[in-house]
Amino acid sequence: MDIEEFVRKNLRNGVPEDKIIEDGFKRILEFKDDKDLAIKFIKAVLEEVKNSERILELKDETLKNILLYPKSGVKMGEAGVGSRGEGDFFVHREIARIIKSSKVRGIIDSEEQDDAGVVKAEGKYIIAAVDGTHSRLSEFPFIAGFHVAKAALRDIYVMGAKGLALLSDVHLADDGDVGKIFDFTAGVSTVSDAVNVPLIGGSTLRIGGDMVLGERLVSSVTAIGGGDKITARRNAKEGDVILMTEGSGGGTICSTAIYHGYFDVVYETLNVDFIKACQKLIDKGLVDKIDAMTDVTNGGLRGDAYEISKTAKVSLIFNKEALYKTINKKVLKMLEDLNIDFLGISTGSLLIICPEDIKDEIKKEINAIEVGYVEKGNKSYIEEDKKRVELKPKFRESPYTPVKKVVDRDPKDFEELKEKIMKACDKAIEKKKMVLERILNRQL
Incomplete structure (x- = not known):
């Protein structure tokens, strides 16, 4: 419970201060068993918020601009931020725009x-x-x-x-x-x-x-x-093969297991096999021959394949039957029992994109499975019964808990949301440039 948010929201909505104190007092008592503390606390919060709200009355527009953030009118949940899907990827690309505006780059x-x-x-x-x-x-x-x-x-x-x-x-x-x-x-x-x-x-x-x-x-x-x-994603090349290790998941799979009552699946996730496999590739000198690697986590293979294709400007082609072998058996059974699309959830597999002439050596060292290949193009596909279906992220990752299934819905107009988000990002970049200029000119 964010008491400051509660007070600020009510104050801006014109709720009388006495009412804010009365309701806030009750909210605080839900957590703190001390009436004297609760009444003093809510009054102090109200005082702080009222003082900070005076920012809105500032005549110094530059300072006001620095202190207030550019409102997009789009909420985190509406944008799908953190849900490892199309919405999340878009917001992260906007964050990258702010970084791209810098002279100092990695x-x-x-x-x-x-x-x-x-x-x-x-x-x-x-x-x-x-x-x-x-x-x-x-x-x-x-x-x-x-x-x-x-x-x-x-x-x-x-x-x-x-x-x-x-x-x-x-x-x-x-x-x-x-x-x-x-x-x-x-x-x-x-x-x-x-x-x-x-x-x-x-x-x-x-x-x-x-x-x-x-x-x-x-x-x-x-x-x-x-x-x-x-071994960055951008290094994936046409003609490479795609290998994957068995994944047993991490936080997402644990959450799925706990909130659906599949508690024994948690045991399957308690390993460091992924890291040990990478350490072996480094120690054996094989990583020097690999073009690209990633972990299947960003909204599952749908998200990772989509991002690799966009970054490296190639097409990744996956064999669906082979992909089933890249998921821990107990984890896969849970996902199938719960009707969760395994292509849209983080499974924690190591995905390797490498020249064909080293695939056997890699498979021998880390027990990787060949699941596909790279060809010319800019989209990823999954093949089943000689038919190709484009592999792309949905607005959110596969809903994997009861609550996720309730909130899993696409926005009515994603393009409109994107426009609002981009405008807020533009304003943040403008503020950055303005403050940086003032700092460099020692005006602050």
Whole structure:
């Protein structure tokens, strides 16, 4: 419960202050068993919000512009942000536009929609990636920490780099039990020990400071790596073959299992096979011969194949029958029982795109399965019974929990939403340029 949001929303809607205090007092008592604290707290929040709302009255338009954000009129859920589908990919491309407006750029950054960013220092590639904890694992912090650490490291290894370090960032709401922080850290540390990549630091804060009541945990893990070659998506070439390892999923599969009661499937996800396979490819020198790698996570194969095709400007052709072999049997049975499209969900397989002459050596080392090939074009397809169907993301990933199925719907006019989002992004870029210019000219 965000008390600041509650007060600000009511104040802007013209609700009398006495009513805001009365209703806010009751809301706070749902979390805090202290009437004296509750009444003082709601009055203090009201005072703070009223003071901050005076920004709207500022005559200094430049300062007002800096403090207020450009409203798009599109909500996160409406845009599908975080749902690993067409809407999410679009918003991330808009984020990349802000980065693209910078003079200082990485060798690989968000513009390419890759798994990690890359810069070069003293002849070596430095790779960095950050992953956020799965939102539905707040009540299961060890699992949350384990899988977000694994996800961040996957993003490093698929770039052909060795993992060097992990950083953890934990935000827990005001009423959250401190034990959640310890459990989350233990999950991250388990992966750290299992793959020999040290957890070297991080940050711990409360969500919204004093303002957010409840026990919600949000967190992320950053991974740092280094290497001599980049196996980025853009390097996929016509004539390459596509290999995949068996995937047993991560946070998404765990959430599916927990919220549908398939608890034993959680065991299947507790491994670091993906990272071990990448480490073996690096140690054997095979990664130097591979063109591109990725993890099947961004809305499943639908999302990853779509993004690779757009970035590398090639067509990926997959054999559907072979793809069934790339999913852990217990995980696949759960997905089939629940009628969840396995092509639209994160399964955690390692996808390798490589020249045909090294495929057998790779298959021998890491037990990969040949699932397709790369040809000229710019779209991806799945083949079954000699028929091709375009493989592209839906607006959201496959709905994998009861709640996801309720909210799973396409927007009425996605093009209209995109236009609004782009305008907000334009304004953010304009603000960035204005503030940067003032800083460089020492006007602030």
